[in-house]
Amino acid sequence: MPRVTALIADDEVLMRANLREQLALVWPELEIVAEAADGDEAVALCAQHRPDVAFLDIRMPGRTGLDAALEIGDQARVVFVTAYEEHALAAFEAGAVDYLLKPIDQERLAQTVDRIRRNLRQPPEELEGLLADLRRTIKPADARYMRWIKASVGRELRLLSIDDVIYFQSDTKYTRVVLAQAEALIRTPLKELLAELDPEKFWQIHRGTLVNVAAIASVSRDGLEKQSVHLRGRPEKLAVSRQFFHLFRQM
Amino acid sequence: MGAIERDQMRRFLRRWSGKRGWLQFALVVGWNTLVAVAIASWTAKLSFLEAMSIVNLFVFSLAGVVFGAWFGFRKYARKFMRTLLLMMAFAIGGAFLGAGSSGWLHGESIAQFLRANWVPVLAAGAITGFALAALSALIAHLRNREYVSLTERLRLESRQEQLSRQMAETRLHLLQAQIEPHFLFNTLASAQQLAAGKAPEAAQLLGHLTRFLRAAMPRWREGEATLGQEIELIAAYLAIMQTRLGARLSYSVEMQPDLGLLPFPSAILMTLVENAIKHGIEPLKEGGEIRIAVERAGGRLVAVVADTGAGLAETVGGGVGLDNIRERLKVRYGDAATLKLAANEPRGFIAHLEMPCPE
Numbered sequence: 001m002p003r004v005t006a007l008i009a010d011d012e013v014l015m016r017a018n019l020r021e022q023l024a025l026v027w028p029e030l031e032i033v034a035e036a037a038d039g040d041e042a043v044a045l046c047a048q049h050r051p052d053v054a055f056l057d058i059r060m061p062g063r064t065g066l067d068a069a070l071e072i073g074d075q076a077r078v079v080f081v082t083a084y085e086e087h088a089l090a091a092f093e094a095g096a097v098d099y100l101l102k103p104i105d106q107e108r109l110a111q112t113v114d115r116i117r118r119n120l121r122q123p124p125e126e127l128e129g130l131l132a133d134l135r136r137t138i139k140p141a142d143a144r145y146m147r148w149i150k151a152s153v154g155r156e157l158r159l160l161s162i163d164d165v166i167y168f169q170s171d172t173k174y175t176r177v178v179l180a181q182a183e184a185l186i187r188t189p190l191k192e193l194l195a196e197l198d199p200e201k202f203w204q205i206h207r208g209t210l211v212n213v214a215a216i217a218s219v220s221r222d223g224l225e226k227q228s229v230h231l232r233g234r235p236e237k238l239a240v241s242r243q244f245f246h247l248f249r250q251m
Numbered sequence: 252m253g254a255i256e257r258d259q260m261r262r263f264l265r266r267w268s269g270k271r272g273w274l275q276f277a278l279v280v281g282w283n284t285l286v287a288v289a290i291a292s293w294t295a296k297l298s299f300l301e302a303m304s305i306v307n308l309f310v311f312s313l314a315g316v317v318f319g320a321w322f323g324f325r326k327y328a329r330k331f332m333r334t335l336l337l338m339m340a341f342a343i344g345g346a347f348l349g350a351g352s353s354g355w356l357h358g359e360s361i362a363q364f365l366r367a368n369w370v371p372v373l374a375a376g377a378i379t380g381f382a383l384a385a386l387s388a389l390i391a392h393l394r395n396r397e398y399v400s401l402t403e404r405l406r407l408e409s410r411q412e413q414l415s416r417q418m419a420e421t422r423l424h425l426l427q428a429q430i431e432p433h434f435l436f437n438t439l440a441s442a443q444q445l446a447a448g449k450a451p452e453a454a455q456l457l458g459h460l461t462r463f464l465r466a467a468m469p470r471w472r473e474g475e476a477t478l479g480q481e482i483e484l485i486a487a488y489l490a491i492m493q494t495r496l497g498a499r500l501s502y503s504v505e506m507q508p509d510l511g512l513l514p515f516p517s518a519i520l521m522t523l524v525e526n527a528i529k530h531g532i533e534p535l536k537e538g539g540e541i542r543i544a545v546e547r548a549g550g551r552l553v554a555v556v557a558d559t560g561a562g563l564a565e566t567v568g569g570g571v572g573l574d575n576i577r578e579r580l581k582v583r584y585g586d587a588a589t590l591k592l593a594a595n596e597p598r599g600f601i602a603h604l605e606m607p608c609p610e
Contacts, residue, residue: 011533011536012437012441012495012496013497014440014441014444014445014494014495015437015440015441015444017444018440018441018443018444018447021444021447021448037536038536041536059433059533061533061534061535061536062534062536083432083433083434083435083436083437083440084432084433084435084436101436102436102437102439102440103436103439103440103442103443104440104443147573147574148573148592150563150564150594156593156594157563157593157594158591158592158593158594159563159573159592159593159600160592161573161574161577163577
C-alpha cells in the first residue's frame with residue numbers, strides 16, 4: 001500500500017492537535033508530515049514535503065487558507081476547515097470542495113476521508129475559478145466606502161472618522177485633512193480619496209477641494225463668477241470653481 | 252432677532268431687492284402723489300408740496316412701523332411699554348416738527364405758531380403714536396403666536412427624531428450583542444480537543460464560556476448594562492482567547508473596583524477588545540499583548556484598550572463596529588463622549604474612550 005501524507009494548517013495549536021488526533025482514529029494509515037501555524041508556512045511546508053492532502057483553516061495570519069490553496073491546490077488535495085462561514089458554505093457545496101466544520105464531527109470526517117481516498121488516484125481538481133468566487137464571498141462586504149482614515153495629528157498617528165473631517169484639500173505633495181479642532185496630512189492624493197469616499201457625503205467643489213456635505217453651513221454668491229462655501233466649525237470660506245456651481249443650484 | 256426672524260428678513264429683502272423693489276417703491280410714491288393731489292385740490296389749507304410730504308411721511312412711517320413689528324416682534328412683545336412710549340414720543344416730536352415747518356412755510360414765526368396751536372398738535376401726535384403702537388402690538392402679538400407654534404412644532408419634530416434614533420440605537424445594540432458564531436464554534440472545538448486528553452483544562456474553558464454567555468445574555472432583554480458586566484464579559488472572552496491562542500496572547504484587565512455598578516452602554520468596550528483580537532493579535536503569528544484599563548479621572552470615565560498587534564490599516568471601511576460605537580456614543584452623550592483611535596508605540600493600536608461619569 002502506498003504511503004499517503006498530509007499537512008495540517010491552523011493558527012491555533014489545539015485545533016491542529018484536534019484534527020491530528022481525530023484523523024488518527026478515522027484514517028490511521030495517513031501520515032501527518034507537517035503542521036503549519038499560518039498560511040505562508042503552509043505554502044512553504046507543502047513545497048518541501050509535497051503532501052497528498054492539505055487541511056487548511058480558512059482564517060489564518062499571513063495568507064488565508066483560500067490564498068494558500070491557490071498555490072497548493074495543484075499538488076495536493078485541499079480540505080478547508082472552518083468554524084463558520086455564513087456565505088461560503090453554499091459555495092463549498094456547489095463547488096464540490098471538501099470542507100470540515102469545527103468542532104469536527106467524526107462521522108462527517110469519515111465521509112470526507114472516504115471521498116479523498118476514492119479520488120486519490122486522480123489529479124486534484126482545478127480550484128482557481130472557485131477560489132476566486134469564494135474569496136469574494138468571504139471577504140466581508142466591509143468597505144464599500146472608506147469610513148476611517150489614518151493620519152498624523154501632531155506627533156500622533158490617529159484613526160479619524162470620515163464624519164469628523166470638514167474638508168480635504170490637496171497641498172502639493174500631500175492632502176490636508178481639516179477637522180474642527182485639528183489638521184492632519186496624508187499622502188493619499190485627492191483623486192484616490194474621491195474614488196473611496198461616499199459621493200453623497202463628500203462633494204468636490206474645486207479641483208483641489210473635497211468638502212463634507214454635512215459641514216456646509218451656507219453658500220454665498222459673490223457676483224456671477226464667484227461662489228464660496230461657509231462651513232460649520234471652521235471660520236474659513238472655500239472657493240467653489242465654476243464647473244461645480246451646479247451642485248448648489250438648488251440651495 | 253433670532254435665527255428664524257433673521258432668516259425671514261433675509262428672504263424678504265432678497266425678494267424685494269433690485270428692480271422689483273424699486274418698481275414697488277415707485278408705485279407707492281405714485282399712489283401717494285395721486286392722494287396728495289386730491290387732498291391739495293380738496294382743501295385750500297394745504298399746498299401740493301405740503302400734502303405730498305404729509306402723505307409720504309405717513310405712508311412710509313407706517314410701513315417702517317409694520318416692518319419693524321413684523322420682524323422685531325419678539326422684542327416688541329417683551330418690552331411693550333417701552334415701545335409704546337417711544338412710538339408716542341416720536342409721533343409727538345414728528346407732529347411738532349411738521350407743524351413748526353408748516354408754520355414757517357406760511358411765513359409765521361415758529362415759536363408763535365406752536366404757542367397758538369400746541370394743543371391740537373400734541374393731541375394729533377399722541378393719537379397717531381398710540382394708533383401706530385396699537386397696530387404694531389397687534390402685529391407683534393399675531394406674529395408671536397405664529398412663532399410659538401412654529402418653535403413648538405420644531406421641538407416636537409426634533410424630539411421625534413431623537414426617539415427614532417434611540418430606537419435605531421437599541422436595534423443596533425441588539426445586533427451587536429449577538430455572539431459571533433465563529434468565536435463560539437472555535438471555542439467549542441477547543442473544548443472538544445481538551446476534553447479528549449486534558450479534562451481539567453476543558454472544564455476550565457467551559458467555565459469561561461459559561462461566564463461569557465451569562466454576561467452576554469441579559470443584553471438581549473435589558474437595554475442597559477453595567478460597567479461591571481461589561482468587564483466580566485471581556486474578562487471571560489479574553490480567558491477563552493488565552494486558552495485558544497496560548498503564548499500568542501497576554502493580557503491584563505484593570506478597573507477601579509468602585510466603578511462596577513455604573514451604567515454603561517453595553518458591548519462598546521467589548522467591541523474594542525474584539526477588534527484588538529481580530530485585527531491586532533490574530534493576524535500576527537507571534538501575537539501580542541492587550542491591556543485594558545478603566546478609571547475615573549476628573550469626573551470623567553476613561554477607558555483604554557491598547558494592543559501591540561498588527562496596528563492601523565491605511566483606511567478602514569464600515570465593518571469593524573467602530574461606526575456603531577461612534578453612533579451610539581453620539582446618541583447618548585452628544586459631544587460629551589470622545590473615542591480617540593491612535594497607533595500604539597512601537598506597534599499596535601490604542602482606543603481611548605472618555606465619557607461623563609456619574610458620581
